[in-house]
Amino acid sequence: MSTVTVARKDFRAARRSKLLWAAAIVLGLIAAFVAYVSGNAPGGDAEQVRALFRVLTMLLGILLPIVALVASYLAIAGEREGGGIKFLLSLPNTRRNVFVGKLLSRNGIVAGGIAFMYVAAISVALTRHGAFPAGVVFGTLLVTLVYGSTFVSIALAMSSAAASRSRAIAGAFGTYFLLVILYVFPVVSVGDIARWLHTTLLGADPNPDLYNAVQYTSPYLAYRKAVNLVLPADMRQIVFYSSLPDDISYGSAKANEVLPMYLQDEFSLVVLAFWLVVPLLVGYALFERADLE
Amino acid sequence: MNRRNTIGTALIVLAAVLFVVPAFFPVQPMLAHYTGDTAQAPPAELEQQGYEIVAYENLSERGQELYVTTLETGGEHRVPVGQGADEFGYPTDEETRAMYENGTQPGVVIERPEDASSLPPSDERFYGSPEAEEELNETQLEQRRQVVERYDAMMTRTEEPPLGSTPQLIRLAAALLAVLSLGIGGYLLSSK
Numbered sequence: 001m002s003t004v005t006v007a008r009k010d011f012r013a014a015r016r017s018k019l020l021w022a023a024a025i026v027l028g029l030i031a032a033f034v035a036y037v038s039g040n041a042p043g044g045d046a047e048q049v050r051a052l053f054r055v056l057t058m059l060l061g062i063l064l065p066i067v068a069l070v071a072s073y074l075a076i077a078g079e080r081e082g083g084g085i086k087f088l089l090s091l092p093n094t095r096r097n098v099f100v101g102k103l104l105s106r107n108g109i110v111a112g113g114i115a116f117m118y119v120a121a122i123s124v125a126l127t128r129h130g131a132f133p134a135g136v137v138f139g140t141l142l143v144t145l146v147y148g149s150t151f152v153s154i155a156l157a158m159s160s161a162a163a164s165r166s167r168a169i170a171g172a173f174g175t176y177f178l179l180v181i182l183y184v185f186p187v188v189s190v191g192d193i194a195r196w197l198h199t200t201l202l203g204a205d206p207n208p209d210l211y212n213a214v215q216y217t218s219p220y221l222a223y224r225k226a227v228n229l230v231l232p233a234d235m236r237q238i239v240f241y242s243s244l245p246d247d248i249s250y251g252s253a254k255a256n257e258v259l260p261m262y263l264q265d266e267f268s269l270v271v272l273a274f275w276l277v278v279p280l281l282v283g284y285a286l287f288e289r290a291d292l293e
Numbered sequence: 294m295n296r297r298n299t300i301g302t303a304l305i306v307l308a309a310v311l312f313v314v315p316a317f318f319p320v321q322p323m324l325a326h327y328t329g330d331t332a333q334a335p336p337a338e339l340e341q342q343g344y345e346i347v348a349y350e351n352l353s354e355r356g357q358e359l360y361v362t363t364l365e366t367g368g369e370h371r372v373p374v375g376q377g378a379d380e381f382g383y384p385t386d387e388e389t390r391a392m393y394e395n396g397t398q399p400g401v402v403i404e405r406p407e408d409a410s411s412l413p414p415s416d417e418r419f420y421g422s423p424e425a426e427e428e429l430n431e432t433q434l435e436q437r438r439q440v441v442e443r444y445d446a447m448m449t450r451t452e453e454p455p456l457g458s459t460p461q462l463i464r465l466a467a468a469l470l471a472v473l474s475l476g477i478g479g480y481l482l483s484s485k
Contacts, residue, residue, distance in 0.1 A: 021479060032468040032471075119475075120468060123315065124464070124465070124468045127468070128461075
């Protein structure tokens with residue numbers, strides 16, 4: 001068996017999961033409903049559809065990590081606990097074949113869920129507004145696929161490191177809390193924690209750029225900023241309000257340009273690339289060294 | 294092909310049809326009439342504000358019918374495109390925004406006849422700010438109310454039917470059914 005065979009077998013097994021299909025249906029229903037109720041944006045039909053996909057990405061920013069983590073956290077840990085890993089490795093497969101095969105398969109599953117949502121949203125958008133701004137639709141789709149892949153990488157890395165199902169579950173929950181929840185709710189946000197450490201504990205002067213840079217390490221915020229790269233300037237999401245000078249209007253192109261380079265939208269690609277690659281390298285290294293007996 | 298495959302394939306085909314076909318038949322816009330807005334100023338001032346004032350008697354038969362029906366149906370009435378009145382403009386959202394920016398008010402102010410007993414009552418609800426009313430005596434207030442009620446603002450525009458309307462709900466139902474069909478069909482085909 002090769003990497004492709006491992007991926008195919010894993011994908012086929014996952015396709016039989018009722019839970020995954022149920023999750024895909026729920027995501028599709030959510031997308032269809034969001035597309036149905038959206039439509040109060042200023043402008044013509046194409047603007048309405050652009051606004052819809054902007055809203056959809058905001059929703060996906062929170063939901064997609066759950067889907068990707070749930071779809072991937074048992075990829076290797078489940079095989080280890082169930083004993084299937086011995087079968088996989090007893091055939092002429094290397095650990096690399098298994099690792100990469102699982103990666104491809106789980107990415108395919110998450111991409112399928114995203115495609116499901118997009119098909120539903122595009123259909124309702126065309127029905128309601130009769131417009132198809134391809135640049136925004138395919139641009140957000142591409143960014144969303146990359147975002148989903150980052151959480152698959154993280155979950156797979158943890159699954160490689162975890163020797164049991166319970167550890168893998170704990171890792172998935174912890175990841176979601178650390179990389180998403182802490183950036184969504186303002187009361188316990190990472191930025192506030194960084195500010196407190198910097199000003200109260202270290203007694204330094206406030207530095208909003210620094211706190212925003214700390215926050216920008218999150219793939220969730222990087223995704224929101226990356227979506228800006230495919231949206232028109234007046235639809236950009238302003239993520240780091242505190243770094244913007246007062247005389248800059250939020251809808252202007254300058255709202256991105258005046259930020260330090262490490263807070264600009266383009267830097268989101270670096271953050272996403274980091275989360276896409278580094279967890280995989282770490283996870284693979286741990287899997288290579290793991291005692292699977 | 295076994296039964297599971299047949300049902301799965303049928304559901305996938307149904308989903309494709311339900312996703313694709315409604316997309317070729319977008320919800321058609323309608324011509325909307327709203328009488329809920331209030332034109333508070335005297336006629337001369339209203340004209341300065343960019344309102345077009347039309348006497349009820351000068352409206353076409355269709356225009357009169359639409360105005361009366363709008364009042365009778367709670368201040369909101371929609372008709373298909375092509376069934377509006379020629380004297381009413383029906384701007385789209387974008388055109389409405391441009392009109393506001395140019396200082397023109399979308400819609401018309403209808404000057405009701407002095408004896409409007411044959412018409413449904415005007416639905417002008419606001420007669421001016423409370424501060425301005427404090428400076429007026431009872432007679433002046435009454436006169437003002439009569440003027441405001443006689444000059445009834447009616448907004449007209451081209452817009453989508455509301456989300457709760459039948460054409461919209463049919464399309465939502467088709468999309469939801471398509472998602473369910475695709476999900477269930479996909480599962481049946483994948484889990485054989």
